[in-house]
Amino acid sequence: MSVQWFPGHMTKAIRNIKQMLPAVDMVIECRDARIVESSHNPLIDEVIKDKPRLIVLTKKDLANPLLTEQWHKKLEIEGAVVISLNVLKDNVAKKIEQGCLLVMKEKQEKDLRRGIKPRIIRAMIMGVPNVGKSTIINRAANKKVNETANRPGVTQSLKRVKVSDTLEIVDSPGLLWPRFENQEQGMNLALCLSVKETGFEVDQVIAYGLKRLSKDYKNKIVERYQVEDISDIEQIKKNIVRITGKQENDGSMMVLRDIQNHVFGRFTWDEIIDDLQD
Ligand SMILES: Nc1nc2c(ncn2[C@@H]2O[C@H](COP(=O)(O)OP(=O)(O)OP(=O)(O)O)[C@@H](O)[C@H]2O)c(=O)[nH]1
Ligand SMILES: [Mg+2]
Structure with missing residues (x-):
């Protein structure tokens, strides 16, 4: 989706x-x-x-x-x-x-x-x-x-x-457009809270988000969710519910908010093609 x-x-x-x-x-x-x-x-x-x-x-x-x-x-x-x-x-x-x-x-x-x-x-x-x-x-x-x-x-x-x-x-009201260029663009917008949750598959977006964040914050992610494998979204969701003692959906919304609220630190989703250095 x-x-x-x-x-x-x-x-x-x-x-x-x-x-x-x-x-x-x-x-x-x-x-x-x-x-x-x-x-x-x-x-x-x-x-x-x-x-x-x-x-x-x-x-x-x-x-x-x-x-x-x-x-x-x-x-x-x-x-x-x-x-x-x-x-x-x-x-x-x-x-x-x-x-x-x-x-x-x-x-x-x-x-x-x-x-x-x-x-x-x-x-x-x-x-x-x-x-x-x-x-x-x-x-x-x-x-x-x-x-x-x-x-x-x-x-x-x-x-x-x-x-x-x-x-x-x-x-003026924030504007999106009917068709994003690719899936990543849509997911980046979702992770920056520019798209309402009804507009995307939360599990798909958090899997993508954690994978990208692991480049800078692997240890922090492992520590927060107490998992070895950060692609194991089902386990991560179960653990966050257990660890916090709170429940929002099946834990997916809590992980989404973690990413959107930058609990791991600053992060830029759009990489830049490095043509400035030559
Ligand atoms: N950390 C941080 N938060 C910001 C910054 N600018 C805005 N915010 C927060 O971003 C959220 C959205 O801000 P709004 O001004 O309502 O955004 P908007 O573009 O008017 O949004 P729409 O009216 O929904 O299109 C608010 O919680 C602001 O406090 C910033 O530079 N840094
Ligand atoms: Mg506004």
């Missing part, structure tokens, strides 16, 4: 976004630093076309710092304006405003030459579900204007927020 989640509110959101886009100057495209490629939504490219764009890599505190640096550099080499953020800790207001000003610099300078004073920048924030869009707006505005939670599909409609005298941001 492949990973899939494309609820009705997303179809509606795409329609509304298309309607509102002509009224904004630029797009803030959020991608998860742990899955820079897997959270690159082709539907967003298709919808925003050549609107100026700032790419924000979120949740950098959960990703491998070296890989985040490499992804960041790769995107810049491709010509993008990029910032990487720990949205919960960094000075989001300053960084987002600086990024947007940089993206709009050329247009504002052109306007100035024609005697037009810079107006407030109108941006729309977009990205896959749960990537941190609404949190960015709350942090930039320094108040809780949007509902946020660690599950996908929280924001369901567009909402315009003035975050400062320079910048206004439209929040």
